[in-house]
Amino acid sequence: MTIVQVALDVPVDRLFDYLAPDADVADIGRCVHVSFGNRKCGGIILAISHASAIPHNKLKAVSFIDRDTPALSTSLLKLFEFCSSYYHHPIGQVIANGLPTLLRNPKHQATNQLQHNQEWVLTETGKNIGLEDISSRSKAKRNIFSKLLENGVITAETYQAMTPYVRKQLRELANLGWVAQQASSFQKLPFKVTSSFTPTTEQQHAIAKILAHTDTFTPWLLHGITGSGKTEIYLQIAATLLAQQKQVLVLVPEINLTPQLEAVFRQRFPTTLLVSLHSGLNHTERLQGWLHAQQGKAGIILGTRLAIFTPIPKLGLIIVDEEQDHSFKQQDGLRYSARDLAVYRARQANVPIILGSATPSLESYQLARSGRYQLLQLHTRAISQATLPTIRCIDTRTAPVSEGFSESILKALDQSLRQKQQSLVFINRRGYSPVLLCKSCNWIATCGRCSSRLVVHLRNQQLRCHYCGDRQSIMLTCPQCGDPDILPLGHGTQRIEATLTKQFPQANILRVDRDSIRQKTAWRTILNTIHRGEADILIGTQLLAKGHDFPNLGLVCVLNADSSLYSTDFRAEEHLFAQLMQVAGRAGRAHIHGTVLIQTEFPQHPLYQALTQQDYAAYAQVLLAARKAAYFPPFSYLAVLRAEAPELSEALTFLKQAADTATTTEEYDSIQLFDPVPAYMVRLKGLERAQLLIQAASRKRLQIFLDDWYQKIITLPVRGKLRWHLDVDPLTI
Numbered sequence: 242m243t244i245v246q247v248a249l250d251v252p253v254d255r256l257f258d259y260l261a262p263d264a265d266v267a268d269i270g271r272c273v274h275v276s277f278g279n280r281k282c283g284g285i286i287l288a289i290s291h292a293s294a295i296p297h298n299k300l301k302a303v304s305f306i307d308r309d310t311p312a313l314s315t316s317l318l319k320l321f322e323f324c325s326s327y328y329h330h331p332i333g334q335v336i337a338n339g340l341p342t343l344l345r346n347p348k349h350q351a352t353n354q355l356q357h358n359q360e361w362v363l364t365e366t367g368k369n370i371g372l373e374d375i376s377s378r379s380k381a382k383r384n385i386f387s388k389l390l391e392n393g394v395i396t397a398e399t400y401q402a403m404t405p406y407v408r409k410q411l412r413e414l415a416n417l418g419w420v421a422q423q424a425s426s427f428q429k430l431p432f433k434v435t436s437s438f439t440p441t442t443e444q445q446h447a448i449a450k451i452l453a454h455t456d457t458f459t460p461w462l463l464h465g466i467t468g469s470g471k472t473e474i475y476l477q478i479a480a481t482l483l484a485q486q487k488q489v490l491v492l493v494p495e496i497n498l499t500p501q502l503e504a505v506f507r508q509r510f511p512t513t514l515l516v517s518l519h520s521g522l523n524h525t526e527r528l529q530g531w532l533h534a535q536q537g538k539a540g541i542i543l544g545t546r547l548a549i550f551t552p553i554p555k556l557g558l559i560i561v562d563e564e565q566d567h568s569f570k571q572q573d574g575l576r577y578s579a580r581d582l583a584v585y586r587a588r589q590a591n592v593p594i595i596l597g598s599a600t601p602s603l604e605s606y607q608l609a610r611s612g613r614y615q616l617l618q619l620h621t622r623a624i625s626q627a628t629l630p631t632i633r634c635i636d637t638r639t640a641p642v643s644e645g646f647s648e649s650i651l652k653a654l655d656q657s658l659r660q661k662q663q664s665l666v667f668i669n670r671r672g673y674s675p676v677l678l679c680k681s682c683n684w685i686a687t688c689g690r691c692s693s694r695l696v697v698h699l700r701n702q703q704l705r706c707h708y709c710g711d712r713q714s715i716m717l718t719c720p721q722c723g724d725p726d727i728l729p730l731g732h733g734t735q736r737i738e739a740t741l742t743k744q745f746p747q748a749n750i751l752r753v754d755r756d757s758i759r760q761k762t763a764w765r766t767i768l769n770t771i772h773r774g775e776a777d778i779l780i781g782t783q784l785l786a787k788g789h790d791f792p793n794l795g796l797v798c799v800l801n802a803d804s805s806l807y808s809t810d811f812r813a814e815e816h817l818f819a820q821l822m823q824v825a826g827r828a829g830r831a832h833i834h835g836t837v838l839i840q841t842e843f844p845q846h847p848l849y850q851a852l853t854q855q856d857y858a859a860y861a862q863v864l865l866a867a868r869k870a871a872y873f874p875p876f877s878y879l880a881v882l883r884a885e886a887p888e889l890s891e892a893l894t895f896l897k898q899a900a901d902t903a904t905t906t907e908e909y910d911s912i913q914l915f916d917p918v919p920a921y922m923v924r925l926k927g928l929e930r931a932q933l934l935i936q937a938a939s940r941k942r943l944q945i946f947l948d949d950w951y952q953k954i955i956t957l958p959v960r961g962k963l964r965w966h967l968d969v970d971p972l973t974i
């Protein structure tokens with residue numbers, strides 16, 4: 242009797258047994274289709290056995306084992322298992338989270354999805370053709386042909402990036418017998434790397450250091466100021482590894498940062514297949530990219546956090562850009578940190594990993610200080626004349642602010658306009674205004690389902706909750722006292738846009754926030770507009786704060802950042818400092834000097850002091866000392882057990898029960914369990930939330946404790962709508 246043990250996408254942390262007479266160990270890691278309850282679903286075979294705790298006559302047989310698609314590798318399965326045990330999340334759900342949906346879909350056979358990637362090369366005749374043989378009116382054709390002359394090949398990816406008619410043009414060139422199509426292979430040699438500049442001394446040093454250790458696990462923290470040219474370092478290291486036929490994984494924090502980094506990589510490595518993996522892909526696209534990576538065809542795998550689960554057989558290097566970014570941590574379901582898993586993966590594959598940032602997370606910085614990571618620093622900007630911007634605070638206790646702007650900022654914007662330079666007005670709040678207030682009775686519009694205020698979106702005449710997405714029309718009178726004198730209070734991007742439009746009617750003003758980029762293509766259009774210099778003033782939220790390189794941007798104005806200065810979240814200051822350093826770093830990256838103006842009521846606060854000095858190291862010391870005193874990460878390790886229910890008391894009771902089951906023997910004396918408390922934001926989407934904090938002296942001890950405790954929590958009775966989850970290494974508590 243042969244039994245396969247299958248991981249299924251169900252919220253139970255165990256494997257399920259099925260009969261599969263013809264299965265053997267080679268099937269471990271293969272996708273299998275089975276019936277579960279009364280539905281059909283796909284799972285992954287994790288083990289083969291010859292006995293089962295379930296009586297033979299109750300066992301069902303598998304319906305199909307997909308042997309056309311290569312099995313998941315042992316190393317990928319290990320990654321899933323590690324992830325499941327570290328984050329205490331059911332293995333079947335961990336795998337489901339990491340694999341393309343179509344791979345497990347019983348109605349699909351994955352390999353049918355794989356279109357063999359075609360590429361175009363010059364024929365023997367074509368090689369004797371010069372650009373002058375193509376009519377100068379046919380610009381697109383000339384363009385394509387010159388690319389071919391340069392690189393000898395055009396991959397599907399390069400031509401997709403070129404012009405929409407490229408296929409037609411290529412077919413016309415094929416009819417002339419000048420080009421031919423062939424199935425693409427991994428990558429051609431000789432491998433041509435064209436960089437238009439020579440690395441700076443600091444870049445050279447970093448490159449040499451990293452390249453000296455490419456065949457062992459070495460975690461590098463690349464701490465380089467904004468505009469120091471970290472990307473160039475990534476590219477040069479990647480070039481070496483690609484030339485050795487290795488694959489490179491590049492993780493970026495946000496989907497919005499993928500297009501530009503993708504463009505940079507494609508341009509530098511035109512003959513390498515690059516797959517881009519992020520949440521904006523449809524199921525087929527994701528599966529395609531995944532398969533190309535698995536087959537070793539894709540040289541570069543570039544994506545957001547979920548790309549960490551891509552099978553990469555010839556992995557040679559991992560790059561995590563903006564490593565401090567919170568979006569590397571998934572905030573629901575499987576709460577994993579892609580950055581931390583990337584380090585695990587690099588160790589597993591015995592390859593280098595580069596964590597890059599201008600403002601590293603305190604965790605990584607501390608690891609570098611203690612010698613566990615290798616620290617590489619870049620202190621100067623890469624472009625020779627470029628220097629760090631001048632940062633100045635505007636004290637809003639003395640400088641009057643009208644409609645969100647102080648006089649000095651308006652003046653600076655005006656001057657920047659006259660000099661034909663771009664400016665960025667940074668405000669971290671979309672919508673028109675964050676509060677709708679009744680002047681006579683102090684009523685404030687709040688969300689019925691969350692403990693939050695509703696944001697005014699004047700353009701659509703709506704009130705919206707930015708937590709649960711609820712929408713309603715703006716009322717004309719106060720629902721509490723009937724007074725018509727209700728006012729939007731405070732400023733969001735839309736209101737700032739309205740003010741600036743009035744103030745500078747001649748300027749091209751471009752608002753960039755989640756509302757303005759909702760359409761799939763909007764983001765590319767916006768980036769192009771900025772790069773072509775067609776926008777004078779950008780109004781942006783965190784979407785524009787980091788990663789971007791706009792050479793003509795001279796002035797950055799920060800309108801209102803104080804709100805997170807005295808937050809209860811222990812990471813709030815670190816986060817704010819990083820964010821402001823990043824946004825300030827958008828100014829003056831090339832040939833113009835940058836100026837950054839920050840409106841604040843607390844110019845004396847150490848955060849603003851450090852910011853104006855642009856001294857990350859000094860401020861990191863201050864923050865680390867505070868973390869040490871408060872016994873917070875990186876000096877302790879945390880987990881949070883959260884529960885939510887229609888009534889707060891139910892959530893608290895559950896957490897109390899969970900706490901009572903925890904063994905507190907001597908073995909766990911370095912583990913501290915705090916009392917269950919209501920969450921900072923108690924109501925969310927109609928449920929009330931509570932949490933229980935666990936603090937430990939070491940990661941290992943925390944894990945040992947959680948292993949045992951988790952087994953007990955899963956046996957606790959769960960009534961009604963109550964839900965709970967464990968968050969290991971939480972970002973917020």
Ligand SMILES: Nc1ncnc2c1ncn2[C@@H]1O[C@H](COP(=O)(O)OP(=O)(O)OP(=O)(O)O)[C@@H](O)[C@H]1O
Nearest residue numbers: 438439440441467468469470471472473623624788
């Ligand atoms: N060696 C070099 N010589 C001249 N220019 C360079 C060199 N290296 C990089 N650059 C240019 O410097 C600019 C800044 O580089 P890049 O965007 O990589 O900075 P970064 O370190 O990623 O900064 P940030 O953290 O702010 O995103 C880019 O326009 C890049 O083309």
Ligand SMILES: [Zn+2]
Nearest residue numbers: 688691706709
């Ligand atoms: Zn809400």
